[in-house]
Amino acid sequence: MATVTDERLFGKSIKRREDPRFITGQGRYVDDLKLPGMTYAAFVRSPNAHARIRRIDTAEAARHPGVVAIFTGQDMTGVNSLPCGWDLRKEKGVPGVIQDLAIVPHMPLSTDAARHVGDPVAVIIADSQDAALDAAEKVRLDWEVLAAVTATDKAAAPGAPVIHAGAPGNVAFQWEIGDAAATDAAFEQAAVTVKKRIVNQRLVANAMEPRACVARYEDATGELTLWVTSQNPHVHRLLMCAFVLGIPEHKVRVIAPDVGGGFGSKIFLYSEEVVCSWVSRRLKRPVRWTSTRHEAYLTDAHGRDHVTDAELALSKDGKMLGLRVRTTANLGAYLSTFAPAVPTFLYGTLLNGVYEIGAIHCHVSGVFTNTTAVDAYRGAGRPEACYVLERIVEAGALALRMDPIELRKKNFIPKFSGAHQTLVAVAYDSGDYPAATDKLLRIFDYKAFRAEQEAARKQGRLLGVGFSTYIEACSIAPSKVVGALGAGAGLYESAKVRVHPTGTVTVFTGSHSHGQGHETTFAQLVAHELGIPIEQVEIVHGDTGSIAFGMGTYGSRSGSVGGTAILMSLNKIKDKGRQIAAHLLEASPKDIEYSKGQFQVRGVPGKAVPFGAVALTAYVPHNYPEGLEPGLEETSFYDPSNFCFPFGAHACVVEVDRETGLVKVLRYVAVDDVGNVINPMIVDGMVHGGIAQGVGQALWEGAVYDERSGQLVTGTMTEYALPKADQLPMYETDRTVTPTPVNPLGVKGAGETGTIAATPAVVNAVVDALVPLGVDHFETMPLTPERVWNAIRRATTR
């Protein structure tokens, strides 16, 4: 029988329940799975960035010992292109479309040409991983090598090699948001305008666990089980069944067990899991594939890659009159699952920031290049928007010779409740932007820093501070809204709460944890709401076989959307429990209240039935209300009415080594407002990790293609510089709390704030450090020592 606790768990920093399993090596990942009769897949990939396939000769590879079968795209008849889940077309009524999305084919194994280095063209299936890899090297490929284009700003240039017949000029779409005429008018009236080219470089997600899948087809039942490193197993199943393989959904089970990080890269449907599923059906044997790290660099969807020209119009006293943004977004060689949404509706709609701006217009072109496909990476569109805005605002402050904080304060949207309609479609849910900045300045002690900076400058040291007052949209997303914008799916979430006869609880959630700590946070929520010990709550996720449906985890949606679905089911459980308790207590259900783990007659705590007794009664319904179904299990689907809009203010202090250009981060202060917080320790952890990734983008990370050969130069961890602990200071984090009115939990979302806010804060800090030398901007990140050194040199020798 469940015991009762009155511990209030909402808001407590309890330790993560899943961590002992992870840190003692007992996590169960896809690659840990061993099935009888297993075969192993190795993909034959293009070494060329752009080349027509003349011939694939598999004869020698087929003779390699242990090889079971070899398939090319020609063998996969009846298999369709990988779908793009976001349809930017005028005929669909999608607002802002100037040029319809070119929906180009993306076959799981290309039959005509390779369009980026790493594009798969054949698969080897063997009895061992070694045999598969060795045989893959024996496949002879005859290519007609074509000219390639990798650079974002050259993709649509006249004469650039055409990558898809269906996308002449390599332009995938053109889209706009805002009011062009009003923006032009604002620039006419401006006292000061600034214009900057702002490049948001390409990033690689680098989840700790590389992608992997195991597909097992059972001939006897016709059922396919796919274990896959997925952030959203139901979405994987839907896309694969309905669009690519044409297998009925009820015959397919997708399981995403323990998954070691995603950062967006595991949202999407990839060739490898489709091919392994198809092969398993064909061979009637299980097939396993695990990506190598190098393959991950070449094939996991990349992030960001925007080239933007941004202009800000200001009045003499620093009011923001107009913002004009023109962005080219590199989509890579193919349309990844949600690629068109990222540089449009997740980007342009955030350009209002936390400011009152007179007019805004943003134009975006998506382009194809001979590079790995680009899609959502932690923050997805919002970091790009925040970076553009926070950089151009700082540039505006410099032009006005105004303190950057003063300029921001002059333009903050004042505290509001209810809703604030922006100029770029979305309406903010709740916000108090000045408060977050005020709190930041108190913690940071801005005055003291400026004095320290001045003193340091006199000694020849280059200290700088950078701010970032960001907004982001999460709790993704109201289905009707995203549907109208071109989404192929709804973005609700489901939760089933099953109360067992003994009063313990299993929750089946459509959210998926790949590092977020749902097994703790959701259990905490349930234990808090029911007043039962957390040990009596189990969270099940990542299995289409046991979970009703789910849209998965990305866009900081699990707490707000997934958590609210759980809360709705808990409320239904309580409602039913009230009826059972009323019967047992011989009272009216409307007089029964739920408190501290028991149903009691309102105001009479002595007259009560514990939660466990009600659960037992529901399953042993001898003394039971007439007409009430036995059992205690409820399912809910929650579809949010709006996005939630977390916000905050970050400050970063750097010191620049004048001689080498090396930037050292000395201090980092973050004040975030993510609404109510269920587990502050977990939220702090997400903020910490996010800041590391954000700083990483500003200073170290960057996927670089050789423009001539189209090779990915940064294709290993020894070339691609991920942030390391010894490069980062101890963070100082704090919060303001402005609960969202959108959901009953009041939680907004905390998974992406750090990546969004940190990048501009760092770059602003470096610029601030170098202002006395005459440096006022960096076009391109990361701010490598050489780039900084060059900027100093150019400025000081002018």
Add this chain to the structure above:
Amino acid sequence: MYPAAFEYHAPASIQETLGLLGRLGDDAKLLAGGHSLVPMMKLRLARPKHVIDLRKVPGLAGVREEGGSIVIGAMTTHWQVESSPLLCEKCPILSDTASVIGDPQVRNLGTIGGSLAHADPAADIPATAIALGAEFVCEGPKGRRTVKVDEWFQGLMQTALHEDEILVEIRFPAWPAGSGGAYMKFPHPASRFAVVGVAAMVTLDGKGACTKAGVGVTGAGTKAVRAKGVEAGIVGKTLDQATIEGAAQNAADGVDVQADLQGSVEYKQHLCRVFARRAIEAAVKRARG
């Protein structure tokens, strides 16, 4: 990634190792700590048919003093070099250099001999070996021979070690009293190899004049080199700021600087000069005690 198939050998003596090397020739690679060879094998950039593991060969590891020289066995790990009380006392530049190689995992397995025989152009130890004037004791079928450091590094990952030899130990001749040294590096942000690394040894006489110097530069070019122009700029001089600064200007002379993602030729030449100055300044500080 998995390496291509290979045969593994674990000889139990130097003689057995030499026998295998003689028999297998080009097809064999020697495995010391494995932190250069194994990653290359996993990427299939190296695919030796035979791997000869030196870890079971006795007598190849350890730090000792012999007739005033420091002698370090080729299979001594970076961590052993970093933490050796003898080195910390008698030759701290070696411990310092070892302490900035890779990360603790790398230092626990990687070896000084492996690094010097592999001769990665961005490895740290080669600069310090040059500054100290190291000697390499190689053993082959005809017995032992000693190679001076200035002959050791011959090109990109090429050394004076013959294919039928193994590097047994590295000897570091004693420096006179009044000496001090330092290694300063600009690490690659991802690999932590040296984009540029400079090791400097100086000996100061009673009046503060430099009587002997050794300066090695690694990272920037295809092999580590002795910065002769820098040495010439400080030997016989009192090492004030201007002298050091002036000598350091020669740090990139004779370095075949390679441009890559980490920097242009010009930038790396500049880094050579900056780090030469910093290394000499630190060395002088140490020499003065």
